[in-house]
Amino acid sequence: MAAAAEAIVVPAPHDTAAAKALRFAARTPVNIVLVALGLAWLVPTIGLFITSILPASALASKGWWQIFSHPSVATWSNYDALFHNSGLITALKTTAYIAVGNTLLVVILGAMAGYAFAWLDFPGRDWLFIGVIGLLVVPLQMALIPMFKLYDTFGLFDTWEGIALFHVAFGLPFAIFLLRNFFVGLPKDILESARIDGANEIVIFLRLILPLGLPAIASLAIFQFLWTWNDLLVALTFGQNTTPITVWIAGQLREFGTSIDIIAPASFISLVIPLCVFLAFQRYFVQGLLAGSVK
Amino acid sequence: MLGVWMVYPAVYTIIRSFFGQHGFLGTWVGIDNYKTLFTTSTLTTAIKNNAIWVAVVPAVVTAVGLVFAVLTERVRWAVAFKTAVFLPMAISAFATGVTWRIMYQQDPNLGAINALGKVVSGAVSPAGVLQSALPSTPGLQTQGGGMVLKTATQPGGTALLGVTGIPPDQVPHSAVQAVTPAAKPGDVVGTVWRDFKPGGGKPGVVEKQELGLPGVTVELRDASGKVVKSTKTKSDGSFDFTGVKAGTYHAAIGASTFAKPFAGYAWLGPNLIVPSLLIAYIWIWAGFAMVVIGAGLSAMPRDVLEAARTDGASEWQVFRRVTVPLLAPVLSVVFVTMIINVLKVFDIVYALAPESEYAKANVIALAMYFTAFQGGGNFGVGSAIAVFLFLLVIPVLALNIRRFKREA
Numbered sequence: 153m154a155a156a157a158e159a160i161v162v163p164a165p166h167d168t169a170a171a172k173a174l175r176f177a178a179r180t181p182v183n184i185v186l187v188a189l190g191l192a193w194l195v196p197t198i199g200l201f202i203t204s205i206l207p208a209s210a211l212a213s214k215g216w217w218q219i220f221s222h223p224s225v226a227t228w229s230n231y232d233a234l235f236h237n238s239g240l241i242t243a244l245k246t247t248a249y250i251a252v253g254n255t256l257l258v259v260i261l262g263a264m265a266g267y268a269f270a271w272l273d274f275p276g277r278d279w280l281f282i283g284v285i286g287l288l289v290v291p292l293q294m295a296l297i298p299m300f301k302l303y304d305t306f307g308l309f310d311t312w313e314g315i316a317l318f319h320v321a322f323g324l325p326f327a328i329f330l331l332r333n334f335f336v337g338l339p340k341d342i343l344e345s346a347r348i349d350g351a352n353e354i355v356i357f358l359r360l361i362l363p364l365g366l367p368a369i370a371s372l373a374i375f376q377f378l379w380t381w382n383d384l385l386v387a388l389t390f391g392q393n394t395t396p397i398t399v400w401i402a403g404q405l406r407e408f409g410t411s412i413d414i415i416a417p418a419s420f421i422s423l424v425i426p427l428c429v430f431l432a433f434q435r436y437f438v439q440g441l442l443a444g445s446v447k
Numbered sequence: 448m449l450g451v452w453m454v455y456p457a458v459y460t461i462i463r464s465f466f467g468q469h470g471f472l473g474t475w476v477g478i479d480n481y482k483t484l485f486t487t488s489t490l491t492t493a494i495k496n497n498a499i500w501v502a503v504v505p506a507v508v509t510a511v512g513l514v515f516a517v518l519t520e521r522v523r524w525a526v527a528f529k530t531a532v533f534l535p536m537a538i539s540a541f542a543t544g545v546t547w548r549i550m551y552q553q554d555p556n557l558g559a560i561n562a563l564g565k566v567v568s569g570a571v572s573p574a575g576v577l578q579s580a581l582p583s584t585p586g587l588q589t590q591g592g593g594m595v596l597k598t599a600t601q602p603g604g605t606a607l608l609g610v611t612g613i614p615p616d617q618v619p620h621s622a623v624q625a626v627t628p629a630a631k632p633g634d635v636v637g638t639v640w641r642d643f644k645p646g647g648g649k650p651g652v653v654e655k656q657e658l659g660l661p662g663v664t665v666e667l668r669d670a671s672g673k674v675v676k677s678t679k680t681k682s683d684g685s686f687d688f689t690g691v692k693a694g695t696y697h698a699a700i701g702a703s704t705f706a707k708p709f710a711g712y713a714w715l716g717p718n719l720i721v722p723s724l725l726i727a728y729i730w731i732w733a734g735f736a737m738v739v740i741g742a743g744l745s746a747m748p749r750d751v752l753e754a755a756r757t758d759g760a761s762e763w764q765v766f767r768r769v770t771v772p773l774l775a776p777v778l779s780v781v782f783v784t785m786i787i788n789v790l791k792v793f794d795i796v797y798a799l800a801p802e803s804e805y806a807k808a809n810v811i812a813l814a815m816y817f818t819a820f821q822g823g824g825n826f827g828v829g830s831a832i833a834v835f836l837f838l839l840v841i842p843v844l845a846l847n848i849r850r851f852k853r854e855a
Contacts, residue, residue, distance in 0.1 A: 182521050189515070190531045193730065197534065199559055200546040215557045216549070289840045291791050293815050293833040297826050300819075382539030384794040385812070389820055398541045398794075406802065408548065419545040423538045430537030434530070437537075441735065442742050 197423075204230060204417035211412055230417040240418060243400035246312050247422075250396055251381040254316035254323065258376045259369060261320070262327025267361050269328060270335035271343060272353070281332065287325040295322075296389050303390060310392040318390060319380045327372050330440065334368035335361060371440030374433050378426050397422040480831035490818075490832070493809035496721055500728075500792060500810065505785035507729050509778055512736020516744050517766065519737070529741070533734035540731065544798020547727040551714035551799075561711035568709040575706035576619055576662040583609035583642035584651040592702030595668070599695040603632045606698035609642030609651055610660070618658060625659035626683040635691050637698055639663045640684040659684020664701035669694065677701065715801055720808045728795055732788070736781045743777030744770070783843055790839050811836050 202216040210218065210225045219226055234240050268274070269281050299318060300309070308314030338361070346356050362369070384398045391399060401418050404411045430437055484490050515532060519525040535543060552558030555565035582588065586597050587608060600606050605627065618641060625640035642648070644656040665686045667676040675696070676688045714723040751773070755765045771778075793812035800808035805817070811832060819829025 179521060182518055186518055186522055186528050190528050193532045193534070193733075195559065196543075196546045196550050196730070197538070199549055200542075203549050211557070213556060215552075215559060215562055217559065217562070289787060289843055291812075291833065291836045291840060293791070293812060294837050296815075297819055297830055297833070378537055382541065382794075384539070384541045384797060385816065388797075389816070398539055401545065402541065402798065405545075405798065408801070412549075415545060416549065419542045423542045426537045426539070427534070430534070431530075434533075438738055438742075442739060 200416060200423075201420055202226075203412065204420045206230075206413075208410070208413040230413045231421075234414065234417050234421070237414075239400060240397070240421075243395055243397045244421070246391075246394055247381060247396035247398075249312045250316045250319065250383075250387070251377050253312070254319040254380050255373055255376045257316070257320045258323040258327050259373050262324055262331050262372060263362065263365065263369060264357070265324070265328045266331030266335050266365075267357050269332040270338075271361075281328075284325050284328050288329060292318075292322050292386065296385075300389060309390060310394050312391075312394055315387050315390050315394070315396075316380075318386050319376075319383065323376050323379070327376070330372055331365060331368055334365055338364050367436065367439060370433065370436040374429060374437050375440045377429060378437075381426050480827045481835075483828050484831050484835060489806055489809055490814050490828075492806065493811050493814040496809055497790065497792075497811050499721060500725065500789045501786060503725055504728060504732070504789045505782045507725075508732045508736045508785050509740075509781050511729065511733045512738075512740045512781060513771075513774070513778065515733065515737040516741040517770065519741065520744065529734070529737065532737055535731045536734050538731075540728075540794035541798045543727060543731055544795045547723070547730075547799055548715070551723055553711045553713050553715070555709055555711045558711065558714070560714065561709075564712065565709040575704045577610070577613060577660065577704050578617060578707055579612055579614070580610040580705065581612035583611045586651065590699070592705060593666070593700050595697050595699040597697075599697055600635055600637075601695055602635060602691040602693060603630055604635055605630050606635060606637030607651065607653065608637060608639045608665070608698060608700055609653075610639065610700070611641065611643045611650075613641055613643075613660075619661050621661050621682045622658040622684070623682045624655070625653050625657050626685055627653045628685045628687065631687070633690060635667060635688040635696065635698065637665070637686055638684045639665060639680050639686065639700060663704050666699045666701050667691065668697045668699055670696075672697075674701075715799070715804060717804055717807045720800055720804045724796055724799055724808060727799055728789075728792065731795070732785065736785070739781050740774060740777055743774050747773055783846065787840055787843050790836060811839075 199216050202219050203211065205226045205228065206216060206219065207225065207227055207229065269277060269284075295318070303309040303314050308317070342360060342364075343356060346360055351359070381396075382398065383396070384402065387396045387399045388402070395403070397418065401415060401422065404415050404418070408415065485494075515528075519528050522528065538546075550559050551561075553561060555561040580594075582594055587594050587610070588597055594608065594610070596606055596608060607627065622641070625638055627638050628636040630636060638653060638659060640653055640657055640659045642650055642653075642657060644654060648654050648657060659680065659682060661680055661682040661684065663680045663684075665678055665680060666674045667688050669675050676691065678686050678688060680686045712719060714720075747770070752765060752769060755769050760768070791812055792810055793816065796805075796808050796810055796813050797816075805813065815829055815832040815836065817823050818825050818832060823829065
């Protein structure tokens with residue numbers, strides 16, 4: 153009996169060295185292709201960084217890859233000069249106010265509206281939500297001219313608050329859409345039992361919805377932050393002296409060749425913060441992307 | 448909030464698009480603004496360019512994303528690769544524009560892409576030893592990029608090919624005093640040299656202090672102009688065609704000697720600016736497509752793929768007949784998203800295209816901005832452009848609402 157059972161045991165597939173080598177050989181072309189592609193995707197950003205640490209005089213005749221043969225030309229003096237440049241410091245502050253301020257507002261308003269659309273019954277709810285979805289695709293160009301005039305009248309032109317509020321408006325439809333869809337998927341019985349226990353809507357929202365909805369809220373916050381930190385068009389239109397970093401650099405672009413020692417490091421500074429946010433919260437960023445690839 | 452910032456402006460912009468240039472409303476002009484939109488050349492260029500964007504980018508981005516997503520499934524370091532490709536998504540389109548402007552610089556010594564082009568073209572058709580040179584005597588004539596000696600030679604003869612107009616820094620380093628080799632029976636010998644010395648010297652005569660030009664391609668052509676023999680000169684400029692059959696020949700310097708080095712493509716010039724923008728934009732968005740499609744791929748039922756493989760389908764067949772059809776909904780989401788993005792594209796054009804090329808690189812959003820603001824100041828036409836852009840995205844809006852209704 154035992155012998156018979158042993159006889160039909162299939163020998164476990166053995167990973168011989170030869171089999172491993174064969175598998176590796178089969179994968180090698182894919183690996184090589186992907187390494188090449190990965191490099192192609194990294195090189196421009198690396199090039200920008202290296203350009204940013206080279207003096208303008210070194211860049212006049214040779215490209216940034218000269219650093220590989222002459223590492224000694226590298227210098228932090230470009231950055232040193234920039235951090236003493238009051239224009240850049242102001243621009244960075246403005247960018248931070250706009251990005252953080254509007255993200256906070258979008259998250260708060262979006263969460264409340266998302267909750268309302270998901271769990272509160274009020275007349276015309278579905279139609280209103282369809283209206284919000286409709287607004288998702290309205291190009292912000294549609295609002296530039298009228299808001300330009302309105303801002304002029306109400307003194308919001310050339311203020312960071314004005315730029316931030318514009319971002320809030322155009323961020324909200326996406327926020328409501330994303331959070332409503334996430335909140336709808338939360339287990340209904342938890343909410344029901346909380347209601348039966350006598351918790352009012354505000355308590356439910358603060359104690360249940362916000363903690364449970366944290367992943368979606370994080371995605372949204374990162375998205376909105378990156379989107380507004382990186383914005384150019386809105387700030388270009390509604391700012392004149394109040395300019396975030398993108399617009400500040402854009403002002404230097406005319407002298408691309410001679411101002412490269414300002415443009416390159418400033419561009420790199422402008423992308424370091426989104427890059428850190430992205431690398432730290434990559435997971436949430438991807439989730440947000442998957443949940444709402446509509447924007 | 449949405450009412451003030453979105454609904455009111457949208458309605459106002461639609462109405463405003465039927466009015467003149469100035470004021471809160473201005474004067475009623477009917478559809479004149481729309482006529483302007485389709486007849487002004489900068490605006491029609493913008494529309495044409497946007498059409499190119501829509502035709503190229505969504506398809507390429509979706510395809511690239513699909514290929515990346517499928518390939519990364521086969522390697523262990525997929526996370527690292529995905530991060531690298533996805534990175535540009537976090538960076539502003541504006542900073543990307545600056546980044547690529549550095550990459551695209553025309554001088555191969557400055558721009559990385561043209562530097563790569565120089566390496567490739569240097570391997571395919573190397574630059575000549577002499578980039579600029581002129582015949583020193585009328586006996587030597589330029590012809591089809593090369594130089595031909597007018598006087599015919601025969602076996603046993605000597606051909607002297609003197610050239611001038613070579614800047615000192617372009618004289619090859621190994622050059623030494625030119626020498627006229629002794630004639631040999633059955634051979635055609637001669638010298639290519641820099642027929643110039645301090646003070647001038649006598650044209651057509653090899654003199655002291657005149658350097659031979661090494662590495663020059665010398666050709667021996669028969670009466671019909673066909674190249675029968677070809678050789679390179681030595682450091683003293685001398686050359687020797689051995690075993691030449693009886694007949695009359697012309698000695699010549701080959702055109703490749705004067706080949707100009709690769710000067711770099713003007714990526715940001717008027718002819719290439721649109722493709723350059725497309726490349727940079729695809730570089731940004733490939734990561735997005737890859738991640739979304741990758742998510743769809745990992746949600747795919749593995750057993751279906753395994754079943755197909757067990758049935759003997761090749762990897763390509765599995766990809767073509769199983770993977771792609773199953774991914775169709777995800778692919779269409781990416782595709783449609785990219786259409787909307789591309790219709791509204793603005794930042795990268797603003798940052799990457801030099802101001803002088805805006806007219807060539809124009810897109811609808813850029814045209815709208817420059818028409819309404821930045822010295823344009825025409826709110827009527829600006830509104831019309833915005834409305835036109837809005838109309839273009841409305842089909843997508845309908846699609847979104849339908850999807851929502853289906854899900855609800």
